[in-house]
């Protein structure tokens with residue numbers, strides 16, 4: 001049972017239903033862009049975008065660069081168009097996050113072109129044409145000239161051109177006028193951008209054209225009518241429902257007043273309920289003495305003024321009402337509480353009420369009647385304006401950077417953390433514990449490299465035996481050990497989740513099992529089979545066993561031993577952690593071969609300075625067993 005004072009339920013099945021209904025109006029060649037500005041009209045941009053993607057929509061529209069970059073952080077990698085004119089100060093965020101700005105002025109185009117040029121990037125843009133909306137965009141009367149100028153900027157690519165209807169829901173004459181102005185302009189252009197779009201969701205229903213190949217859908221997809229007339233043309237289901245509970249039941253005698261400033265006086269004895277929501281939750285103040293809420297199946301009236309955190313509703317008609325009973329303030333359940341009807345009670349806009357509802361409320365996402373996810377307030381605060389994600393990023397980055405005293409490593413770690421916690425938030429975090437990595441140097445036996453005579457001399461190298469043991473949940477019925485000759489090639493194995501061990505091989509060696517080999521590999525007591533594959537400058541060793549599939553999802557002990565070689569002249573050896581690790585021990589054994597060996601740890605996490613124990617023939621770097629160490633930590637042994 002939900003314990004909140006108020007919450008919103010977002011019905012993703014209804015959202016999908018609306019998308020399907022809207023799509024019926026579109027010819028085959030017309031794509032949809034899902035508008036998710038203002039956190040998807042209050043529904044949650046990330047969840048809506050994900051659902052839209054499943055439906056086959058691969059283009060999103062947002063209001064500003066910050067909304068776009070938040071979607072990027074969360075892992076949405078489709079094209080994202082910024083609908084409103086961007087500020088010059090947003091250009092860096094646009095480039096960094098691969099967003100598409102809409103362009104309405106030459107000045108902005110010029111600044112964008114300059115910044116894109118510095119990055120050696122071709123930046124996509126959509127031109128915004130004002131055909132009578134009278135808001136942003138290039139005036140259609142001068143557009144042809146302006147566009148030709150913008151076309152000359154060599155680091156900009158005009159991917160799209162669009163305009164926006166002012167009254168597609170109820171003024172077909174004006175809508176057609178706007179469309180004619182737009183198509184006349186298109187005819188005069190010396191080129192044809194890939195995307196041409198003018199319709200918002202109302203336009204999808206009320207307007208047909210032969211020139212556009214993309215439509216931007218917002219309000220109707222959220223199941224709210226922009227005009228009552230559309231009800232005959234399309235069936236829509238409300239996506240958002242806002243709910244609360246009765247927190248107190250009271251009685252008023254004839255003549256009692258209810259709420260601030262005595263705007264409601266009981267005309268007879270009555271029963272009323274206090275609901276713990278107010279304008280701070282987004283329940284509009286103008287609904288004072290006007291709002292309607294649904295309790296059981298009865299529509300009850302809001303009485304008195306809406307307070308910051310409370311409203312009172314008349315429940316005289318309810319039989320035996322109970323504290324804790326659910327009240328629906330907006331959404332599904334009854335025509336009267338649909339967003340458009342609630343908004344009309346105070347002459348408001350249904351767009352606005354959707355955006356503001358549930359400011360404090362947790363959202364629950366439903367699919368086929370079941371809760372599939374929820375989003376707590378915390379994550380939404382991540383976008384709040386006084387703590388923009390840019391600013392927050394800055395704070396985290398500097399914090400890491402100062403402690404590591406390296407901008408480069410700080411940046412890596414920061415991205416990794418962000419990715420793990422935000423982008424991959426629906427995935428389980430796998431971490432390693434009881435981590436022990438031993439690297440042992442010894443003399444290469446005389447004559448070892450005889451086959452490569454002349455090229456490699458045994459005295460230039462150390463023989464290296466490594467053993468890595470740790471405990472972790474098994475993810476697949478196999479895993480890989482990877483080895484490459486340069487960092488660039490090895491990089492791709494850092495991104496893969498099925499790789500448990502990586503080694504950078506010195507460039508002098510050939511890629512084969514003579515120079516890098518897995519000598520034994522165990523999961524629990526099971527000795528695994530290894531299969532070696534050499535391709536594209538990498539050795540990939542697949543470790544598997546038929547029984548492993550029974551252990552997937554279980555915590556198991558890994559043990560991986562390898563044999564390879566290391567150039568004596570290198571004078572340093574780096575050992576890095578690639579995953580979140582709890583409790584670390586790294587031992588470097590050099591048995592009388594080296595002198596003056598020093599360990600330089602680069603640990604991140606709370607522990608910056610692990611214990612270092614220098615012994616005669618080895619060095620141990622270790623933490624407590626319960627200490628969390630972040631990825632990209634490591635130690636460099638210098639000799």
Ligand SMILES: *Cc1c(COP(=O)(O)O)cnc(C)c1O
Nearest residue numbers: 035083164200201216217218219
């Ligand atoms: C918000 C917006 C839309 C979506 O409009 P709806 O009426 O909600 O469908 C489309 N285009 C632009 C430019 C917008 O700003």
